[in-house]
Amino acid sequence: MKKTLVKINAWLHLWLGLASGIIVVILSITGCALVFEEEIKYSWLYSASPTTESGSEMLSPSVLYERIKAVHPQKEMESFWYYGHGKPVKVSVSDGDTLLFVNPYDAHILAEVDHEDFFHFMDEGHRHLWLPSEIGRPIVGWATLLFFVITLSGLILWWPKRWNKRMIKQSFTIDWKTKWKRINYDLHNVLGFYSLILALVMAFTAMMMSFPWLRKSVIELAGGYPRPPRQTTTEIIQENSVKTDALQVADAIWHKVRTEIAMQNKDAVIVHIPEDDDNLVYACTDMYRGSWRDLRFDRYSMELLPSSQKPISEAKSGEWISRSNFGLHTGYIGGLTTKILYFLASLICATLPITGFYVWWHKGKNATKGKRKVVKPALA
Numbered sequence: 001m002k003k004t005l006v007k008i009n010a011w012l013h014l015w016l017g018l019a020s021g022i023i024v025v026i027l028s029i030t031g032c033a034l035v036f037e038e039e040i041k042y043s044w045l046y047s048a049s050p051t052t053e054s055g056s057e058m059l060s061p062s063v064l065y066e067r068i069k070a071v072h073p074q075k076e077m078e079s080f081w082y083y084g085h086g087k088p089v090k091v092s093v094s095d096g097d098t099l100l101f102v103n104p105y106d107a108h109i110l111a112e113v114d115h116e117d118f119f120h121f122m123d124e125g126h127r128h129l130w131l132p133s134e135i136g137r138p139i140v141g142w143a144t145l146l147f148f149v150i151t152l153s154g155l156i157l158w159w160p161k162r163w164n165k166r167m168i169k170q171s172f173t174i175d176w177k178t179k180w181k182r183i184n185y186d187l188h189n190v191l192g193f194y195s196l197i198l199a200l201v202m203a204f205t206a207m208m209m210s211f212p213w214l215r216k217s218v219i220e221l222a223g224g225y226p227r228p229p230r231q232t233t234t235e236i237i238q239e240n241s242v243k244t245d246a247l248q249v250a251d252a253i254w255h256k257v258r259t260e261i262a263m264q265n266k267d268a269v270i271v272h273i274p275e276d277d278d279n280l281v282y283a284c285t286d287m288y289r290g291s292w293r294d295l296r297f298d299r300y301s302m303e304l305l306p307s308s309q310k311p312i313s314e315a316k317s318g319e320w321i322s323r324s325n326f327g328l329h330t331g332y333i334g335g336l337t338t339k340i341l342y343f344l345a346s347l348i349c350a351t352l353p354i355t356g357f358y359v360w361w362h363k364g365k366n367a368t369k370g371k372r373k374v375v376k377p378a379l380a
Contacts, residue, residue: 006156013153014360016146021353023129023143028350030126031202035331035343037119042087042101058082058104061254061271062247064089067107068100075100077273080250084267141210147349148203151196158193181362188355191348198345205329215322222318246274249281252302257285257295261304263311264288274299286311289335290327 059067061080068077068091077100081090088110091100097115102108121130128136160167171193174186192199208215219225254271262269262285270284279299286293291312296305312323327333331342 009153009156013150013157016150016153017353017356018360020143020146020150021357023139024147024353025350026129027126027140027143027206028346030122031346032343032350033122034119034126035339035346041117041119042083056085056105058085058089058267059107061250061273064091064102064104064107065247065250065273068102068109071109072100079270079272080254082254082267082269082271084265137210141207144203144206144210148200148207151192151199151203154192155196158189184355184358184362188352188359192352195345195348198342199349202329202342202346202349205325208325209329215325219318219322222321223316224318225322226316226319246276249274249297249299249302253281253283253297256302257283261285261295263293263313280305290330290332291323 064080065077068075076094078092078094081092082104083089085104087104088101089104091102093100099113099115100109101111101113103110124130126140127133128140130136131139158171160171170186172190174190175182208218250271250273254269257269257271258266264286265288266285268285268287270282270287272282274281281297281299283295283297284292285295293309293311295308297303297308298305309323312320315323324333331339
């Protein structure tokens with residue numbers, strides 16, 4: 001029975017790997033490219049933003065809006081993404097793929113960046129293989145599920161039959177002095193083991209993004225998401241009747257979030273400029289290590305609505321998993337250290353289908369040679 005299960009596990013590892021190999025390579029390579037997107041993409045912009053004296057205040061959204069309008073009167077701005085002191089503000093523009101980056105202290109436009117850049121291309125490949133989203137996303141989701149199963153089956157194949165000194169050395173080290181065939185096997189077997197935990201985390205968090213049923217099940221098992229309060233936003237909005245200017249609203253919320261609400265990275269705030277018919281105003285804060293806190297304000301009273309998220313430190317297990325899933329998937333969860341580890345693990349994952357294919361192909365080649373060497377006995 002044990003031998004049968006081992007054979008079934010090996011069969012699944014082989015054929016599921018062959019079925020998903022190319023997709024896993026694409027997802028791993030694009031994942032590597034995206035790990036350090038912020039450091040690579042914005043480093044030159046950060047350095048371009050002049051150093052200011054201690055205590056210098058960043059300009060409010062309304063001031064940035066007016067000064068940008070003076071240069072680009074045709075552009076309509078939707079939101080302002082403050083990344084903190086010493087970093088430029090990203091401004092999203094309506095009906096366009098261009099992003100503006102401005103100096104937060106004097107509103108000088110540092111750059112106009114096309115949204116369709118290298119990282120956007122990598123992101124589209126990572127999310128849906130450059131296919132239409134309704135086609136590519138399910139393919140990515142099921143390929144990730146296969147990779148998760150393959151990784152678990154690989155652990156079973158890796159597990160040493162005997163925990164003696166020789167087997168332990170073969171399982172944990174690469175013998176660089178032997179033939180390429182053995183080196184390739186070690187690269188697949190040993191590196192696969194060392195990347196195992198992060199590979200499982202990346203795969204499972206990706207599955208939670210791909211399959212709503214899985215996400216819901218995990219959150220429910222962890223205690224569920226807190227139920228929203230009964231008080232509706234409509235009831236709050238009806239208490240007031242005077243509509244406030246959109247830029248005044250944005251300024252008031254920007255100031256309130258930084259001084260009264262933010263818990264982490266307080267100067268990093270996203271503020272949306274409300275449309276004329278918007279009664280709710282969206283903002284975002286506590287953007288720290290891959291998680292964030294969505295906020296909703298009553299446009300009239302500027303009060304924080306009950307539908308807003310609480311600090312993640314107050315979140316129960318289910319909510320914490322939901323809000324931390326992105327950081328767990330990308331490596332943001334532990335800062336630069338985990339980003340480096342995720343990059344290396346993702347790079348190893350990209351090589352596993354290749355080294356695994358070579359192991360399979362070489363075995364098949366040797367089997368064919370063995371058959372050719374069979375000599376039929378001569379007739380008497």
